Amino acid sequence: MIARLAIFCGLLLGLAVPVNGLVTDLSNKRIEIRYSFSGAELILFGAVGSTNIDVRQDDYDVVIVVRGPESAAVVRKKAKVGAIWVNQDNLRFPSAPGYYAVAATRPLKEIANPVAFASYGIGFHNLPLVAETGAGLAMPDPEFRDALFRLRSNEGLYRQERDEVAIIGQGLFRTNVHLPANVPVGEFIVETFIFQHGSMRSRNRIALTVDKEGFERAAYNFAHGYPFWYGIVAVFVALGAGWLAGVLGRK
Structure with a gap:
């Protein structure tokens, strides 16, 4: 893994990155789940060339979003009846990411305003989640939305700004992608965004596959x-x- 990272960085240093170029790669693009699987640690590394503002002359930020396959999720609200706790209400999300992680060079609030992130769906609270109600699909109650985030965060499946993107050289960056043992099977999307002065300047997308073997x-x-x-x-x-x-x- 380390050898591949060294070779990739060497090639990037030896070759000119095209204008508006953003190149990213993963140390492993296919994860195989077997009986002994206890999670996986991947390295995402990349290089950025000239955007509308030259990154070699001006500071920039990197935001990386890893999103797993969609699946239904049910969130239940408990209430105390007498001496026992029972399920009082529940809300079903017909489609929610099975895995979701956001990593950045700095806290998101220091990189751009919330509107900029909302336009690109960056951050859990900017995901277009809907819930099933008696009248059809509708925007979910914030309480249930927060509960979904909290439950999956406790399971290690949601990692909102828990990982940092490190700038390791002129135009070079890297971060670690943590996949827990209970990671869902399917196709993942790994998106990288370059921000400067609060605006998105460049983006890149690569695929990751998690499958049973x-x-x-x-x-x-x-x-x-x-x-x-x-x-x-x-x-x-x-x-x-x-x-x-x-x-x-x-x-």
């Missing part, structure tokens, strides 16, 4: 392609395991 891939396909038979097999496996445990326990 080996037995995990076969089990995943079987469970999603034949859910009924997968349930039957799971029941027999559970019964067999219980019977075997009982036999061994009598010995």
